[in-house]
Amino acid sequence: MSVEKCPLFSEKLELHMVEVGNGLRPNAGNFCKFCFNPVELASNKNKKCEICKKNITKNNTVKSVPDEIFAILREVRKIERTYVISFAFLGIFLSLFTGFLIIFNTTFLFANEILGTIILFAYLLITGRLFANIFGGIIGDQLGYKKGRSRLELRWSEWKDNNN
């Protein structure tokens, strides 16, 4: 296991991979052999990779990003998405749950069906979106990022163990 921090994915590398995935560009070019950050060979002569700081020479570059690296990006993004969506649904569930709780526990609203229904719908309309945004967009987003990041570190150390 390497203690080196995972240098994936630089903005440039991710842009490259997303565009390759969308068929907008071929998976070809010059990439740092260690972190796959796209590099300009001519301008980077005897320079260090801006991401992993390793020396860039012709021997230290590869011509394409390996499939395994694409698989890691997909896996990490899927984890992040799953957390955002799951927590958004949790928010919607909480909106429904609290909405019905309020109606059933408010004698006046429970006795007035029409008014109770209108207020319940208004409540769901406002809090449904609000809770989904808070739970999905803030909590799910941060948790998903953390979980995705730790999976990324794990896959990266596995990749390094297998390729060094």
Ligand SMILES: [Zn+2]
């Ligand atoms: Zn690099």
